[in-house]
Amino acid sequence: MDKGKIIFLNGVTSSGKTSLVEAMQNYDEPFFYVVANDLFENTIGDKHLQTDYWKYLSEAIILMYHTAKLFSDHGKNVLIDGILVERPELKPHYDKVQDIFDGYPLDIVEVYCPLDLCRKRNIERGDRREDQSDEQNKIISQHIRYSFSVDTSLNTPEECAEMIITSVFKK
Numbered sequence: 001m002d003k004g005k006i007i008f009l010n011g012v013t014s015s016g017k018t019s020l021v022e023a024m025q026n027y028d029e030p031f032f033y034v035v036a037n038d039l040f041e042n043t044i045g046d047k048h049l050q051t052d053y054w055k056y057l058s059e060a061i062i063l064m065y066h067t068a069k070l071f072s073d074h075g076k077n078v079l080i081d082g083i084l085v086e087r088p089e090l091k092p093h094y095d096k097v098q099d100i101f102d103g104y105p106l107d108i109v110e111v112y113c114p115l116d117l118c119r120k121r122n123i124e125r126g127d128r129r130e131d132q133s134d135e136q137n138k139i140i141s142q143h144i145r146y147s148f149s150v151d152t153s154l155n156t157p158e159e160c161a162e163m164i165i166t167s168v169f170k171k
Contacts, residue, residue: 004072005168011110038081072104084141
């Protein structure tokens with residue numbers, strides 16, 4: 001059985017990753033399952049997150065990657081809604097991702113949005129700190145070899161989804 005494709009949507013909060021996931025899941029073909037940082041964060045009890053947030057979140061993120069591999073092993077395409085950050089608990093995060101997905105059909109897609117627009121989206125959402133995207137931008141992994149990049153300030157989620165699917169599936 002062929003492995004399913006793994007598409008890692010990497011970007012700061014409010015860059016448009018989740019909207020992009022929703023647009024990609026509207027397709028009948030290709031079909032995608034999704035794993036997400038937020039979803040895996042919810043597997044951790046609040047007590048532990050309040051005690052040592054990054055320790056537990058880092059463990060859950062690594063488990064999320066292994067879950068994505070499981071989907072791929074079963075021939076299923078999977079989207080990862082996440083962010084490659086360089087925190088002491090994950091360093092070197094990008095290298096770890098490369099090692100975990102060695103031999104898998106992984107495409108890392110940069111989901112870009114100018115920080116001033118992310119800040120505005122954070123305020124509108126109300127569930128994020130205004131400067132959360134700026135903070136993440138300071139610790140996002142550098143020198144990532146992206147397969148593709150989309151700018152959600154220039155294109156709708158549907159347009160970005162089409163660009164990614166065309167790039168990954170119609171090479």
